[in-house]
Amino acid sequence: MDVSAPVTAADYALERNPNAASAPDRELAMEAPAFGMVFTDHMARATWTLEGGWGNRRVEPFADLSLHPGATVLHYSQQVFEGLKAYRWADGSTRLFRPEGNARRMAASAARLSLPPVSEDEFLASVEALLAVDGDWVPTQGESSLYLRPLLMGTEACLGVRPSHEVEYLLMACPVGAYFAGGVRPVSIWVAQGFHRAGEGGTGQAKTGGNYAGSLMPQQQAQDNGCDQVLFLDAREDKYIEELGGMNVFAVRRDGTVVTPRVTGTILEGVTRDSVIELLRAEGREVVERDIALEDLRSGIADGSVVELFACGTAAVVTPIARLVSPSFDEVVADGGPGTLTMHVRGALTDIQYGRAEDRFGWMTRVS
Template identity: 70%
Template sequence: MDSATSPRSFEVSLNPAAATDEERAAAMAAPAFGQVFTDHLARITWTQADGWHDRRIEPMRDLALHPGATILHYGQQAFEGLKVYTHADGSLWLFRPQANAARLAASAARMALPAVPEEDFLAAIDALVNADRAWVPTAPESSLYLRPLLIGTEPTLNVRASHEVEFLVMACPVGAYFPDGVKPVSIWVAQGYHRAGPGGTGTAKSAGNYAASLLPQQQAQDNGCQQVLFLDAREDKYIEELGGMNVFAVRRDGSVLTPRLTGTILEGVTRSSVITLLQESGREVVERDVTLEELRAGIETGEVAEVFACGTAAVVTPLGSLKSPDFDVVVGDGSAGPVTMGIRQTLTDIYYGRAEDTHGWMRRVG
């Protein structure tokens, strides 16, 4: 096994079973989201006694966890998602990775995990991408998806914060989210289930919130819908977010409405970017509580002309219909609207270097 020290103090152990050029090309031909993994992962260990240490790049392989590890019993975990984009000159770029580092630190605080310093967060990504550079796709609208992950690994059944933690970064090449063109998705309003409650972990990007969304997502699919919309847990009347995306409504007068952050809604990096870009384009963006009834009635009367969701994976996704046991309404004519597609184009142009990055959001990898 070849071994070397990276310029950023990551010990690099190369994978002796790394994919051949032919195997990698076949795996990257049409990769489904999150199904194909690169040859390596970045890893840093934390212990209560020594803090963060042992920074390394190692072969992608199964983790060795004690059956009593806290992640397996008490769900002490937090994660992030961001992408590496290839520009026309072949350079590799990240979109607002400092914001992801800050959000992981906030999630870690809520989950009683140690915060990963921003410099370690960024250095781990640089080291991994440098090791697996050949896995970064170059096809249009493709990218290398990164999944930073924090898990409690101490073998103990005591109900307390883990004294041993691992920080991992893994990578997956992904193709265009909509390979056949952007298509509106149908939305089911969750019935009897909520993603998170007041004082809970809704503002953290943690596994439990997503686990709570899986049964309602299955409910959505059983009712012919592709995604689920969650309402608030206190009154069951205010819209919050989809299973993994924030929601926006474009009104007939051109203004845009989105639920305010209440502590039960994840503060999306794409969400804040969308708000900034919409405001710069001259649109009023209002962040406030929005009832399901207001949204439904607005769609029916045409007061709400477009509805879209946003997140790292799909960027901006048009919502074509909204459904519950009591109603089934189509947004506009059911197609993707101009505001939705315009903001999606603006964002992707920044990602891929086709437009000037006036905010300094992009960071070159390595």
């Protein structure tokens, strides 16, 4: 974006949706939305060209896209995205959780996919512009929120294998409740067999659709075996745990130490992951980022030295893990119930996000 003049929400021209949902229809749609299935009335957009840079910023009615069949995103997957949430506080204000972290990660992902970066001020401006018109879609009930999905993709009609000369930035929003059906509950995890999420030098550290496309077959394998998610091992040795299909992993040891796989370029640097580490260290707990061998983790579960496992991410926040499953083993963590520290971390994070606790880390950004 134009670094000489910071972009603001006012730079986004507004075209209101003439068919916007009525208040009763909106409330009905927000009662119990499945994750990512209900969308708000508008979306924010901006267009980049090689000749002119970024421009044509607008908020327009939410609608299908028109893409040339030769668009680079359709053939070479030149695309990155993000995920963050807007929360309604009891005072009626709307807050974002660490949006600058998502902006930085999207810029890093864009660089890896040879896409033009979206600056932090542009990123925040697009969110503010969309919430200014669709703010009534931020839920108020329970621990629901408005999930925001920024998307950056190559749209030039070109079958040549090179970076796109035309790029579109979009921001859409979905009211959401619990990520897993039935709310917070311990989940079962399938350890991927013969599949890997990312390899060294690849795109594992970028939030790009291809990483997730490659996880769908093992995710289906997990579901076929009665599990909720899949855990990937490293591609080099097929030995060390890395992350789930869309979440980072933590283990709690009996001595109180918390361990999580170190980021090496094959693991997504989660904003929630970073927040969990900062929160635990602020409470005086030792958090170790290191390689974790699957067999060591299994041994720790079996002998009781590993007492809790949990996963974390924007969508699910913090989710307890009850079991690790494969064709050759079925390890139950402690008694299979949600761990004390797991639920403490989840409560501490959500209390900050919803304004029930002091934001001592300065994580929340007010947008309205």
